[in-house]
Amino acid sequence: MQVLVSAPGKAILHGEHAVVHGKVALAVSLNLRTYLQLKATTSGKVCINLPNIDTFCCWDLSELRQLLPHFCGKREEVKRLDAELVKKLREFVGVADANLDTCNMAILSFLYIYISLFGSGELPSLTVSVWSELPTGAGLGSSAAYSVCLAAALLCASGAIPAPLKEWDHTARWCQEDLELINSRAFQGEMIIHGNPSGVDNAVGTWGGMLRFLAGKIIPLSRVPLLRILLTNTKVPRSTKVLVARVKDKINKFPSIMAPVLDSVDAISCTCEKVLSEMTSEPITGEHYNILEELIDINQHHLNVIGVGHPALDTLCRVTLAKGLHSKLTGAGGGGCGITLLRPETDSSVVQTTVQDLRDCGFDCWETSIGGPGVQQHSPLSVKEEVLEILNRY
Amino acid sequence: MQVLVSAPGKAILHGEHAVVHGKVALAVSLNLRTYLQLKATTSGKVCINLPNIDTFCCWDLSELRQLLPHFCGKREEVKRLDAELVKKLREFVGVADANLDTCNMAILSFLYIYISLFGSGELPSLTVSVWSELPTGAGLGSSAAYSVCLAAALLCASGAIPAPLKEWDHTARWCQEDLELINSRAFQGEMIIHGNPSGVDNAVGTWGGMLRFLAGKIIPLSRVPLLRILLTNTKVPRSTKVLVARVKDKINKFPSIMAPVLDSVDAISCTCEKVLSEMTSEPITGEHYNILEELIDINQHHLNVIGVGHPALDTLCRVTLAKGLHSKLTGAGGGGCGITLLRPETDSSVVQTTVQDLRDCGFDCWETSIGGPGVQQHSPLSVKEEVLEILNRY
Numbered sequence: 001m002q003v004l005v006s007a008p009g010k011a012i013l014h015g016e017h018a019v020v021h022g023k024v025a026l027a028v029s030l031n032l033r034t035y036l037q038l039k040a041t042t043s044g045k046v047c048i049n050l051p052n053i054d055t056f057c058c059w060d061l062s063e064l065r066q067l068l069p070h071f072c073g074k075r076e077e078v079k080r081l082d083a084e085l086v087k088k089l090r091e092f093v094g095v096a097d098a099n100l101d102t103c104n105m106a107i108l109s110f111l112y113i114y115i116s117l118f119g120s121g122e123l124p125s126l127t128v129s130v131w132s133e134l135p136t137g138a139g140l141g142s143s144a145a146y147s148v149c150l151a152a153a154l155l156c157a158s159g160a161i162p163a164p165l166k167e168w169d170h171t172a173r174w175c176q177e178d179l180e181l182i183n184s185r186a187f188q189g190e191m192i193i194h195g196n197p198s199g200v201d202n203a204v205g206t207w208g209g210m211l212r213f214l215a216g217k218i219i220p221l222s223r224v225p226l227l228r229i230l231l232t233n234t235k236v237p238r239s240t241k242v243l244v245a246r247v248k249d250k251i252n253k254f255p256s257i258m259a260p261v262l263d264s265v266d267a268i269s270c271t272c273e274k275v276l277s278e279m280t281s282e283p284i285t286g287e288h289y290n291i292l293e294e295l296i297d298i299n300q301h302h303l304n305v306i307g308v309g310h311p312a313l314d315t316l317c318r319v320t321l322a323k324g325l326h327s328k329l330t331g332a333g334g335g336g337c338g339i340t341l342l343r344p345e346t347d348s349s350v351v352q353t354t355v356q357d358l359r360d361c362g363f364d365c366w367e368t369s370i371g372g373p374g375v376q377q378h379s380p381l382s383v384k385e386e387v388l389e390i391l392n393r394y
Numbered sequence: 395m396q397v398l399v400s401a402p403g404k405a406i407l408h409g410e411h412a413v414v415h416g417k418v419a420l421a422v423s424l425n426l427r428t429y430l431q432l433k434a435t436t437s438g439k440v441c442i443n444l445p446n447i448d449t450f451c452c453w454d455l456s457e458l459r460q461l462l463p464h465f466c467g468k469r470e471e472v473k474r475l476d477a478e479l480v481k482k483l484r485e486f487v488g489v490a491d492a493n494l495d496t497c498n499m500a501i502l503s504f505l506y507i508y509i510s511l512f513g514s515g516e517l518p519s520l521t522v523s524v525w526s527e528l529p530t531g532a533g534l535g536s537s538a539a540y541s542v543c544l545a546a547a548l549l550c551a552s553g554a555i556p557a558p559l560k561e562w563d564h565t566a567r568w569c570q571e572d573l574e575l576i577n578s579r580a581f582q583g584e585m586i587i588h589g590n591p592s593g594v595d596n597a598v599g600t601w602g603g604m605l606r607f608l609a610g611k612i613i614p615l616s617r618v619p620l621l622r623i624l625l626t627n628t629k630v631p632r633s634t635k636v637l638v639a640r641v642k643d644k645i646n647k648f649p650s651i652m653a654p655v656l657d658s659v660d661a662i663s664c665t666c667e668k669v670l671s672e673m674t675s676e677p678i679t680g681e682h683y684n685i686l687e688e689l690i691d692i693n694q695h696h697l698n699v700i701g702v703g704h705p706a707l708d709t710l711c712r713v714t715l716a717k718g719l720h721s722k723l724t725g726a727g728g729g730g731c732g733i734t735l736l737r738p739e740t741d742s743s744v745v746q747t748t749v750q751d752l753r754d755c756g757f758d759c760w761e762t763s764i765g766g767p768g769v770q771q772h773s774p775l776s777v778k779e780e781v782l783e784i785l786n787r788y
Binding site: 254257261267268297 | 648650654657658664665689692695699
């Protein structure tokens with residue numbers, strides 16, 4: 001038995017920070033994907049290979065069975081973590097409570113989903129290998145893409161959901177009900193990794209496309225167009241917690257000035273949602289893109305106003321505008337990542353020179369798209385050669 | 395008899411464009427001044443010398459007397475122009491109706507105020523010489539400063555108001571009642587030059603300090619601190635009419651996004667007014683300046699959002715920020731002028747290198763101040779040597 005799946009990353013199109021203050025945010029899938037291959041083995045071992053973060057672990061099934069007496073097997077209750085199991089796993093892996101090291105969190109998340117899915121029956125021996133195109137810790141939902149892939153592949157392996165791929169398909173997706181199951185299990189993985197996640201990242205990884213996020217409620221939007229973008233990582237380190245606090249301070253300092261700015265950001269998200277919806281129901285015109293560009297520019301100014309800009313992001317905007325392209329930060333700001341909208345007619349030579357200009361600034365830069373599909377099962381033919389090569393290395 | 399007067403230019407501190415949409419604007423006096431010297435002569439001529447715009451005219455009193463039969467001498471009604479006199483003057487000067495040439499407008503304005511003040515009695519022979527530190531046509535109220543100087547000097551010469559200067563004074567100002575008279579006559583000059591002026595520019599030129607402008611109502615603010623600034627003219631030509639229309643279009647295109655931005659600009663003006671008022675009633679601290687800087691940055695972003703930014707203004711902001719200084723456009727935007735706040739402790743070497751950097755960008759740049767006095771009478775000792783030299787050249 002073998003399953004090959006992928007899930008996309010996430011970008012915030014509009015509404016970052018405003019969402020903390022009760023406004024709408026639009027989260028979109030980012031087509032930099034995480035790929036996971038699960039192979040059933042007869043080795044009597046469970047192995048996980050995470051070459052992106054140099055993490056390779058194997059456990060004998062006999063070791064893992066020691067964890068089972070403590071597992072109550074509450075398979076239905078997936079909105080909360082089994083605290084007893086988490087504690088046992090932390091001891092097993094040797095992780096102190098406050099240790100948020102990426103490698104340990106990835107292992108814990110895997111073992112939690114594995115044990116909670118298989119713990120009430122026989123533990124299967126298998127090897128999981130993961131390769132991601134997403135940078136980690138950049139606010140692009142890399143941990144959620146990982147958790148979604150884990151959930152999809154392990155649910156398949158457990159028989160809880162079918163493998164949707166028919167032999168003539170290259171890629172296939174699950175039905176809504178199965179996606180709900182995947183999303184729930186992935187959310188558990190996110191809880192292990194992040195403590196108190198919003199659930200947006202795993203929802204985007206699962207459903208893809210675009211989600212409207214308002215006051216803790218997540219609403220997947222039925223149809224959105226696929227938009228070409230550049231994703232740029234300024235690599236300027238920032239703390240989301242510090243930035244959220246900075247925005248809150250600025251709102252408290254200038255309430256009458258800042259409250260309308262958040263209202264304007266809210267209106268930007270709603271206008272953007274409307275335009276994207278129009279783009280799926282009527283012929284796409286240049287004016288649709290003009291509006292999307294204007295919304296990006298306006299929101300980037302607003303994000304500067306609320307205090308989450310950064311000179312590196314100004315540079316991103318200036319360099320891309322010199323090529324007629326419009327950019328805004330995405331996520332927490334204060335550095336981190338930005339997105340640049342490409343128009344359908346934008347020449348690939350323009351894209352290439354822009355990418356080079358941004359790399360010359362010391363940034364990482366990828367040409368990709370937003371609004372693409374969520375978690376998918378793949379035939380090996382539908383996965384890039386170099387990704388397959390990495391996954392099959394282990 | 396000799397009168398030497400000066401009046402300041404005007405800058406919009408906050409609220410440009412928003413004021414067109416019913417929001418507050420703060421207009422401040424700009425201490426780039428227009429100087430006017432009036433000398434009674436026995437030549438039987440009226441002469442005006444405007445070396446800034448290469449305009450030098452003399453008329454025999456006998457010529458001017460020909461205009462009088464058509465002048466009804468409604469000295470009290472100063473809120474409207476005497477249409478008959480305007481028509482007669484246009485014919486006299488040889489100006490077509492639509493000719494808005496600066497030189498002709500300056501002459502018309504002078505002759506209108508002269509005739510309407512002296513027309514019911516004997517016409518005095520006199521020479522008026524004017525020199526301005528203000529660039530013309532840059533939205534800095536140069537025409538109003540000129541009209542205010544004309545009104546003050548000619549009202550003095552006519553005996554309608556006293557000359558306030560005592561022999562031991564260097565400068566002196568008029569009482570409120572006399573300032574009202576000056577402002578009214580100056581407004582007539584502005585009507586000649588601009589057709590339908592708001593009255594803000596002549597009010598700033600008359601009262602100085604800061605004025606709150608809301609829905610056509612002009613309220614002088616009692617006390618404001620003098621603030622050091624750089625005034626930069628990007629020399630990028632722009633049309634106020636086109637920019638006002640552009641903002642209107644953008645509000646119509648994105649009403650839900652733009653209306654809150656105008657509300658935020660309104661709150662910026664009100665917050666700024668409050669801070670400036672605090673600075674006159676309590677010890678000035680660094681935090682006062684921090685807030686003034688933040689308000690400048692926020693408003694500059696908002697002005698970009700409503701569509702009146704320009705790359706040259708972005709350059710101004712970037713160049714000054716590199717020195718830790720904060721700038722915004724002032725007036726119509728789309729090029730034109732910007733102001734840069736200087737803190738009391740900003741070192742003169744920093745100011746000098748910043749001015750040089752801005753000049754290297756091709757901009758004109760002056761170190762000056764805002765919030766200074768309105769129209770003043772001067773003793774020659776209180777006027778810069780080079781200005782006196784120019785005024786006395788004629």
